[in-house]
Amino acid sequence: MKYRELGNTGRKVSEVGFGAWAIGGSWGDVSETDARSALHAALDAGTTFIDTADVYGDGRSERIIAQVLNERGGARPFVATKAGRRLSPHIAEGYTKEALTNFVDRSRDNLDTDTLDLLQLHCPPTEVFYRPEVFDALEGLVQAGKIGAYGVSVEKVEEGLKAIEYPGVASVQIIYNIFRQRPADLFFREAKAKGVAIIARVPLASGLLTGKMRADTKFAADDHRAFNRDGAAFDKGETFAGVPYDLALEVVEEIRRLTPEDTPLVQFALRWILMEDAVSVVIPGARTAEQASANTCASDLAPLPQPVMEELREIYRRRIAPYVHQFW
Structure with a gap:
């Protein structure tokens, strides 16, 4: 595992982190045993960055992380969580100092820690970014010692x-x-120039870039890949990266032809992200120990050849960009 600076936080973290959405909910049934095993496998492979949120399984993800870390002991990895999506309705006016403090206190309890390493606003309404008082409230939480840093x-x-x-x-x-x-x-x-850490999420396009999905793949009713393709529950860009499913399957086959025979597509896709030095950490999810271990191996791959990078850019421009580029 290789490590990168996490922006200006003064911390170094594994370049492949652990995205803990899948062990919380909205990815079909993931038993607590499998969830714990996946996290253990990632940590055993050198992962030192975990990303979660208070709404992943209504706190289940945070609580599983706390249990695993307390069980392992020793130096704690860097744990980032998110807040804001518990608001109902989820509107900009709800992002008050009181609400954020309550969310932070709940996550501190769930994660069994006095200070959250990093609190991120969880895809808030665009208007929130134009409300300085929200960021003033986050500064206050830093001063109070409840969070170490904040992001979005x-x-x-x-x-x-x-x-x-x-x-x-x-x-x-x-x-x-x-x-x-x-x-x-x-x-x-722009982010790199300001020393802002970049956390790359949805790196495998909800599993499409594992190369294991087919036109007849079935998803559980509580899996967002079944119920959120058109944005029924949250932004549709979070599901399959917003790309029409059938088109994405075709493009995956184009990408597969550029992948070395001895390299799994999942690792190839993650290594593509790590070619960008502005990225501090990529956070693939995992539902099993095997998936978690496979994800971490991306850090060991050699850089992708420049001609391959250029072909991937051309595939994106020709096949995918018309569906996503100007929307997100």
Whole structure:
């Protein structure tokens, strides 16, 4: 495992982290035994960055993380969580100092820690980025010792650009994968110049870039890949990166032809993300120990050849960009 600076936080973390959405909920049934095994496998492989949220299984993900870390003992990895999506209705006016403090206190209890390493606003309404008082409230939580740093998780590049105008924003979490290449056009350069950490999420396009899905693949009723393809529950860009499923399956086969025979597609897709030095950490999810271990191996791969990178950009421009580029 290789390690990278987490922006200006003063911390180094594994370049492949552990995305803990799947062990919380909305990915079909994942037993607690499998969830714990997946997290243990990632940590055993050198992972030192975990990303979760208070709404993943209504706190289940956070609680499983706390249990595993307490069981293992020793130096704790860097744990980032998110808050805001518990608001109902989820509106900008709800992002008050009181609400954020309550969310933070609940996550501190769930994660069994006095200070959250990193609190991220969880894809808030765009208007929140134009409310300085929200970021003042986050500064207050830092001063109170309840959070070590704060950042944002965003849906749109424009939201990320606005967020990094606030000097206290330590990180931006954004969707970045072979199917969602726009962040590299401008945003990464601006974030890197300001020392803002970039956390790349949905790196495998909800599993499409594992190469294991087919036209007849069935998803459980409580799996967002079944119920959120059109954005019924949250932004549709979170599901299959917003790419039409049948088209994505075709493009996956184009990408597979560029993948070395001895390299699993999942690791190839993660290594593509790590070719961008502005990325601090990529956070693939895992439902099993085998998946978690396979994800971490991406850090060991050699850099992808430049001709391959150029072909992947051309595939994106020709097949995918018309469906996603100007939307997110």
